[in-house]
Amino acid sequence: MKLAVCLLALLFIVVEPRTIEAAQRRPPVQRASGPAYIRLTDWARSRNFELRWLKKDETLQLTRQSARLSFTVDSNDADINGVGVRLLFPIAVRDGVPCVSQLDSQTTLDPILSPPRSRRSASVTRICLDPGHGGRDSGNRVGSHLEKTYTLMLAQELATQLTRAGYKVTLTRDTDKFIELSDRAEIARRRSADLFISLHFNSAPNSASTVRGAEVYCMTPVGAPSTNARGEGSSAGWYPGNRSNEKNVLLAYQLQKSLAKNLATEDRGLHRARFAVLRDATTPAVLIEAGFMSNPSEGRKIFDAGYRRQIAKSIVDGIGAYRQATEQKRS
Numbered sequence: 001m002k003l004a005v006c007l008l009a010l011l012f013i014v015v016e017p018r019t020i021e022a023a024q025r026r027p028p029v030q031r032a033s034g035p036a037y038i039r040l041t042d043w044a045r046s047r048n049f050e051l052r053w054l055k056k057d058e059t060l061q062l063t064r065q066s067a068r069l070s071f072t073v074d075s076n077d078a079d080i081n082g083v084g085v086r087l088l089f090p091i092a093v094r095d096g097v098p099c100v101s102q103l104d105s106q107t108t109l110d111p112i113l114s115p116p117r118s119r120r121s122a123s124v125t126r127i128c129l130d131p132g133h134g135g136r137d138s139g140n141r142v143g144s145h146l147e148k149t150y151t152l153m154l155a156q157e158l159a160t161q162l163t164r165a166g167y168k169v170t171l172t173r174d175t176d177k178f179i180e181l182s183d184r185a186e187i188a189r190r191r192s193a194d195l196f197i198s199l200h201f202n203s204a205p206n207s208a209s210t211v212r213g214a215e216v217y218c219m220t221p222v223g224a225p226s227t228n229a230r231g232e233g234s235s236a237g238w239y240p241g242n243r244s245n246e247k248n249v250l251l252a253y254q255l256q257k258s259l260a261k262n263l264a265t266e267d268r269g270l271h272r273a274r275f276a277v278l279r280d281a282t283t284p285a286v287l288i289e290a291g292f293m294s295n296p297s298e299g300r301k302i303f304d305a306g307y308r309r310q311i312a313k314s315i316v317d318g319i320g321a322y323r324q325a326t327e328q329k330r331s
């Protein structure tokens with residue numbers, strides 16, 4: 001079962017899977033109750049992938065030069081070039097044919113595999129870092145360690161490294177002060193940021209102290225359920241954050257890839273959530289849960305400046321990969 005991320009206050013909404021409004025440029029090949037699905041065989045052929053079952057009706061793999069995707073029937077968990085990605089809807093088999101939701105095709109797979117290009121004038125130069133929590137909102141607490149302290153220290157280290165790499169950096173807070181969730185994206189907008197990155201550390205209950213790893217969230221597309229649907233509200237409608245659906249998922253993917261590759265921890269994958277800071281964002285935006293304070297071993301590392309430097313370096317590399325993908329010509 002998915003553990004709650006660090007802050008229920010950050011959560012907003014989500015709904016049942018329902019008909020999808022945003023995704024209908026092409027008519028769906030198949031439609032049952034629930035989301036529209038398309039044949040994965042057609043999808044693969046049109047994108048030059050070879051599809052084969054690793055285990056009939058259970059696991060399948062799609063390969064082409066320099067790309068490999070793995071899917072499991074009835075599961076949302078996918079693997080894209082070695083990176084964990086949580087699909088919006090599970091892979092299904094209809095009449096013996098594997099199918100993927102049309103919304104995943106358009107807002108998960110295609111943006112990652114064929115990155116959206118930016119106009120030169122839209123390139124990434126200014127980055128807004130958002131250290132989670134602050135002031136009267138401590139975030140997670142493990143012993144005397146407060147999440148708000150470590151998100152700020154990580155943000156300051158990351159700001160140093162990004163500045164050294166040539167970016168302009170702005171922080172939603174650089175002291176221990178409280179900022180409303182609703183103000184954080186607004187601060188990024190006012191300061192003309194090109195990217196918004198919210199930084200957090202996770203926690204699990206005592207009974208799950210072995211849980212560890214990094215995960216990255218981006219905004220849930222219209223009509224889809226979030227990973228953390230439990231206990232959320234009632235609207236899967238449109239928010240400003242949906243303007244950047246394609247870039248959101250590409251940024252989240254590149255960051256998850258870099259964190260999973262560079263930190264010796266578990267790859268918990270890319271997820272979707274309608275967190276307030278992602279919902280209101282007017283630029284591509286992600287929320288990073290960089291590790292579990294509640295895991296004794298990972299917690300010790302998070303409280304150590306050397307490890308936070310590694311986290312920061314991984315984020316710098318992920319932003320670099322995103323920038324390269326969006327600014328290069330589509331092949």
Ligand SMILES: [Zn+2]
Nearest residue numbers: 006132139200
């Ligand atoms: Zn948090």
